[in-house]
Amino acid sequence: MSGLLEVTDLRRYYKVRAGRGPFAAKALLRAVDGVSFRIEAGRTLGLVGESGCGKSTTGKLALGLIEPTSGTVNYAGAAMPPTGGLEWRALRRRIQMVYQDPLGALDRRLPVGAQIMEPLAIHGDATPAERRERAGAVMDSVGLQPHQVDRYPHELSGGQRQRVVLARALMTEPDLLICDEPISALDVSIQAQVVNLLLDLQDRLGIAYLFISHDLRVVRQVSHDVAVMYLGRIVEQGEAESLFARPAHPYTRALVSAIPTTGAGPRRERLLLQGDPPNPVNVPAGCTFHTRCPFATAQCRSEVPLLRTLDDGREVACHRVLESALQVAA
Numbered sequence: 001m002s003g004l005l006e007v008t009d010l011r012r013y014y015k016v017r018a019g020r021g022p023f024a025a026k027a028l029l030r031a032v033d034g035v036s037f038r039i040e041a042g043r044t045l046g047l048v049g050e051s052g053c054g055k056s057t058t059g060k061l062a063l064g065l066i067e068p069t070s071g072t073v074n075y076a077g078a079a080m081p082p083t084g085g086l087e088w089r090a091l092r093r094r095i096q097m098v099y100q101d102p103l104g105a106l107d108r109r110l111p112v113g114a115q116i117m118e119p120l121a122i123h124g125d126a127t128p129a130e131r132r133e134r135a136g137a138v139m140d141s142v143g144l145q146p147h148q149v150d151r152y153p154h155e156l157s158g159g160q161r162q163r164v165v166l167a168r169a170l171m172t173e174p175d176l177l178i179c180d181e182p183i184s185a186l187d188v189s190i191q192a193q194v195v196n197l198l199l200d201l202q203d204r205l206g207i208a209y210l211f212i213s214h215d216l217r218v219v220r221q222v223s224h225d226v227a228v229m230y231l232g233r234i235v236e237q238g239e240a241e242s243l244f245a246r247p248a249h250p251y252t253r254a255l256v257s258a259i260p261t262t263g264a265g266p267r268r269e270r271l272l273l274q275g276d277p278p279n280p281v282n283v284p285a286g287c288t289f290h291t292r293c294p295f296a297t298a299q300c301r302s303e304v305p306l307l308r309t310l311d312d313g314r315e316v317a318c319h320r321v322l323e324s325a326l327q328v329a330a
């Protein structure tokens, strides 16, 4: 069975200046470097990793907002049409994007009702009365009041603004939402409401999500599957519950061990991440994580580890995965 969204060996490279000054040589920045994953209809894939590892670039590639250097994106079994063309614009109805900053995503000069109706106006296949009716229904489904149609973005709270963004995304009845840090800019007290709304929308409408976030607690709460990125590559991916319970890659183990706990439950392994990720234009040879990995050996410094599948179906790219797991158990 093919997934709703399937990306295969996706790469996106940028030519950037390697050093300072006008004569600095150009170097290749591998923002996304061979990423493959699949999202089934109605399911959520959480995409996690430190700042700069390529999460947003992956999201934009999945939506066709930017073209890949190589690799393929398939949506509902068909190749993503060329960015900007008629076919692509038609497909954009099915895949919508929700960004981190709702104020930045909205037009400050327009009442929110008009902005919610905009996607149907662009696609031009509904009468004004139909658009208003659909907007009313969608606003209701995201918990906005009918009288709020005439409000301007600055007259709403951060949580209400993100509801407006969601309402606008839902107007075209998408099958997939790409949510790039959708709650990071919101007040902590409102984050849970928006997360619950996303879960509720998935339940009711069967929407699939690519949920990009650095907040592992939230990712754990919303995701069926999780992919962990490090310097443009996926280093571990699999079913969310088992990945969080038994992270296999040392990087995942460090990320999971940094999730704040409530104090209840069993004691967890502490694996602290040393330093920052390396410069992405000059990545370490071998396993790119070796410079920060407490288990690295000579092999890790010279040989790139490929993703291999463990017994529970999880994929992990680490030479030392079994040995390091055994070490912790001992």
Ligand SMILES: Nc1ncnc2c1ncn2[C@@H]1O[C@H](COP(=O)(O)OP(=O)(O)OP(=O)(O)O)[C@@H](O)[C@H]1O
Pocket (backbone or CB within 6 Å): 014, 016, 029, 030, 031, 049, 050, 051, 052, 053, 054, 055, 056, 057, 058, 214, 280
């Ligand atoms: N248009 C561009 N030109 C050059 N480099 C880029 C471009 N877009 C992204 N990059 C680089 O690609 C890498 C990945 O960026 P990306 O925005 O995908 O990271 P991210 O994981 O979303 O980070 P964050 O958590 O901070 O949002 C970074 O090193 C970034 O500087």
Ligand SMILES: [Mg+2]
Pocket (backbone or CB within 6 Å): 055, 056, 057, 180
């Ligand atoms: Mg980002």
